Amino acid sequence: MATDNINEMSMNEMMQQVDASMKKIHKGDLLKGRVISVTDSEVMVNIGYITDGIIPKSEISDKEVDIKEILKQDDEIFVYVVDINDGEGNVLLSKKRADKLKVWKDIEENFKKGTAFDVKVNEVVKGGVTSSINGVRAFIPASQLSISYVKDLNVYLEKTLTVKVIELDQQKGKLVLSAREIEKEQLEMKKKQVWDSLQKGQKRTGTVRKLMKFGAFVDLGGVDGLIHLSDLSWKRVTDPSKVVSVGDVVEVYVLDFDREKNRISLALKDVSKNPWDEVKDKFKVNEVVEGTVVKFTNFGAFVEVEPGVEGLVHISEISEERIAKPSEKLKIGEKVKVKILDIDSQKNRMSLSIKEAIDKPVEDFSKYTDKEDEGVTLGDLFKDKLKDFKVE
Template sequence: MNKELSMEDMLNEVEASMKSVRKGQIVKCKIVSVRDNELIVSTGSMFDGILPRTEININDNVELKDIFKEDEELELLVLHVNTSENEVTLSKKRIDSINTWKELQELYNSKEIFEVKVKEVVKGGVITEIKGERAFIPASQLSVRFVKDLNEFVSKDLKVKIIEFDKEKKKIVLSRREVEAAEVEAKKNSALESINKGDKKHGVVTRIAKFGAFVDLDGIEGLIHLSELSWRKVKDASEVVSVGDAVEVYVIDVDKESKKIALTLKEAKDNPWNNIENKYAKGSVHEGTVVKILDFGALVELEPTVKGLVHISQIEEEPVAKVSNVLNVGDKVKVKVLQVSEENQKISLSIKEAIERPVEDLSEFVDDNDSMGTLADLFKEKLGKLDLK
C-alpha cells in the first residue's frame, strides 16, 4: 500500500513538473530557501521561483529571515518567465497591492473610519498612506475649523474615512473633517440634553458677532445677545468680552429642536432696577444727565443703567414747541420722580416740578390777636395797599 502511495506521489510530482506558468498568473508557492535579498520558492511547476526583496513590502532594517520561514506558503504574482533558465520572477508586493485595493474598496463602501499618519505636506493638502498605498487629504478636509498651517498635522495620527475612490487611477481621497463633524454633532447632542433653562454654566467665548458673542458650553455653542451682556447699554460685544475669555453664564432659553441656546451674563442680583421704587421714590428729586432728545421728550440718565423719561409737557411751565430748543444732550438737570415701576422698568420724570419756587411770606398780615380773621381779609388788606392807577 505504501509502495502504491509512493508511486502516486511520484506521479503527481512528475505531472506538476510539467505544468507551466505565465506572466500575470497568481500562483501558490512554498518557500524553499530564505536568502539575504531574495526567497527561493517552489511554484509547483517546471520553473523555480525567485522572490526578490524589492518585491516584498518590508522595511529596510528588517531581515527576510526574521519574517519568512522555509516551507511557509505564499500567494505570489508572476512578473517574468525565463524559459531558458527555467526560472520565474515573482512579486508579493503586487499581490499585497491587489488585496489592499480590495480592502480599500470595502472601506470605501462601508464608510468605515480608520486611523492614518500624515507623512508630508503637498500643494493643497497632505499625503498619508493606507496599507502601503498613498492617499491625499485636501486642506479643506483636514478639520471643521480653519487650518492656517498644514505642517501642524505632519506625523500626527488622524481618524479619517474615504470620500473618493478610483481603483483604476489609484486615487484615494480621505476626509478628517467629516469624521470630526460627526463627532462634534454627537457631542453637541449630548451636551444639549444636559442643558436646561435656568442653568448656570461655565464656558469660553469662541467668536464675536455684531449682535452678540458665542460661547462654547463643552461641545455646543450658545449666544449672548448684546442686550444680555450687561445691564448697561452695549453697542459692541467686544466692550464686554473677548475671544478666549472664560465666562460664567445663565441659560435663559433652550430650543432643542433648532439646537439654539440663549445665554446671559447678567446676574439677577446685580439688576439696577431691584428696589428702584425705594431708591427713586415718587416725589423725590434727583440730578441727571440728558442722554437723548426725542420728539415727545427727553431721556435723562439717573445712573449708568437707569434712565427716565421727561415728557415734553414736563420740561417747562410754558408750552415747549421743540425739545431741542430747550434741552441738549449732556445737560445736567434736576428732575422730580412722578411715577416709577420696577416691574416695567420705567420712570416718569419732571423738570418743571423739580424747580423750587419762592414762597411769599404772609406773616405780616396775620393778626395773632384776631383769631377770627380770614385769608380773604388778609388779601383784601394787601390789595388795598397797591397803587392800581
C-alpha cells in the same frame, strides 16, 4: 494482475482526494501563507497548494532590505500570486504586491464603512497636502483639511490628522482623504450633547466667538448662543466690545432655547440679581435724585438713576418750555436731577420729571419798585392790583 488494478485505482483515488483537498489558485490572487524557510535570496511559503510558493528577494520590498530581518520561519504573511509556475514547478509569489493590494483592500473596507483612521502629513503640494498609508500615496485637498479656512498649509506638515476616505480609484492609484468630514461628525456629536443638556436658568461656560451690533455670540461647545445687548449687563450697553472681547471665556445663563430654530438666548448679567427688585426700597415717589441721561427717543429721554435702573422723562417733563426733541435741552452722559413721579417695579418702569425737580424761583416783587417808585409800599402794590377787580 487484479491486485495491480486495485492498487492503481487506489492511487488514482488518493490523488483525486489530494487534488480535492488542495485549494485552487489563480494568477493575481491574494493569499495567506506560512513561511517555511528563509534564505538571503528567497523565501519559501506554504500556501495550501499542491506545491509551495517562492518569493524572490526582488518581490519582498521596494527598498533594499535584509530578508532574514523581515521574515522568520512560521510567520504568517499575505502573498500575491504572480504566476502559477515559475518554470521549476513552484508558484511565483510577491510580498510587496500583496502588501499594497492588502492596503488597498483595507482602504476600500474603510471607505465602505466610513471608518476613521490617523495619517501623518508628509508634504505640502499644490491645492493640499499628501500622506502615505503603508506605501499608498493619499491626497488631502486644502478644502478637506478643516471646517475652518486654512490660510497656511505648512502648519500641517508632520501633523497627524484623523481622516476618512472620500474618494478612491485603485486602478488610477487615486486616494482622497478628508479631515473636515471627521470634524463635522465630531461637531454634530458635540451639538447634540449640548442641546440634550440645555436647561433654562442653567449656568454654562462658553467662549465669545463673534461680536455684532446687537450683541455677542458665545460658543457653548459646538453650538452658538446669543447674548443680546440688553442681557450683557444690567446697565445700558450700546457697544458689546465695551463688555466682552472675542476669545473671552465667560459664564452665561441660559434664558431660553428653541432646538428647531437653532436659537439659544443667553445672559451675561446675573439674572438672579435684578436691581429692580430693590428699587422700591431705595427710591420713593416724589423723591428727587440725580441720574445720567443715557438715551433719547422721540417721546423723551431715559435717565439712569442707578446701574441697571432707568426711568423715562417724557418730553413734556423735560422743560417748562415747549421742545420738539430731548436733545434741545439735554446731552447723552449729562448729569441731571429728576423727580420720581411713579414706580412700577413689576414692569421695570419708572416715570421721572426734570422740570419738577428744578427749584421754582420765588416771584421777584422788586420789579415793581424802581427809582421813580421810591416809598411805594407792598400794600400799595396790592391796592393797585385790586383796582382791576370789581365786587358786585
